[in-house]
Amino acid sequence: MEKILLQLNVNGQGYELYINPKTLLVEAIRDHIGLTGTKRGCDTVSCGACTVMIDGMSVKSCSVLAAQAEGTRITTIEGLEDNGKLAPIQKAFIDHGAYQCGFCAPGMIMSAQALLNENPDPTEWEIREGIEGNICRCTGYNSIVRAINATAKGKYTEDRS
Ligand code: FES
Ligand code: FES
Incomplete structure (x- = not known):
């Protein structure tokens, strides 16, 4: 071809x-x-x-x-990172242990960021719905949801260190 x-x-x-x-x-x-x-x-x-x-x-x-x-x-x-500094959602994933093997994490984080772009203050249900197209075989999802929620609540907005 x-x-x-x-x-x-x-x-x-x-x-x-x-x-x-x-x-x-x-x-x-x-x-x-x-x-x-x-x-x-x-x-x-x-x-x-x-x-x-x-x-x-x-x-x-x-x-x-x-x-x-x-x-x-x-x-x-x-x-997502900025001059070597992690984006808030990346830092939140680390702090919340929102990955184990890590294979799903890049895609999961991109879905989470896209969700927050569209809806900066999602409910837990909206977070779960926002990542429903991403499968994680390790975490059980709760730590992922907590990481996204913490980012949405502004806990990581200023902290890019
Ligand atoms: S590799 Fe694209 S959805 Fe699984
Ligand atoms: S951390 Fe292993 S698949 Fe999600």
Whole structure:
């Protein structure tokens, strides 16, 4: 298949990729750009491990072609930190022990951030609904919900150290 030239904006940086037009966004991010924080789990849009944000909204990057993301702002887990300082939601996950093996964490955090972008003060039910597309096999979800709630309540807003 003939390759296409694609321009993607990931974490504020422009990338030119010469790739197969059927390349999934998750493949472009991990295999072509080299940002491996985004995980690839099921490839069937079920687990949420591959979640990134496109224009601030959560998207499972195994569900879209890289070409479909051209002209958008893509944010991966690597793009949440600011000059080496963790984003509030990242710090909250650490403080609340909201991960064990950690495989789900990048996607879970991106879904959480997208939820907070849209709804800065979610109820517990809205938090659970916001992450329902992300599967965690380890934590039982309660620590994740507590971390998101603490971020929403402003506990980590100022603290990026
Ligand atoms: S790898 Fe995309 S949802 Fe599982
Ligand atoms: S921490 Fe292991 S899958 Fe969530």
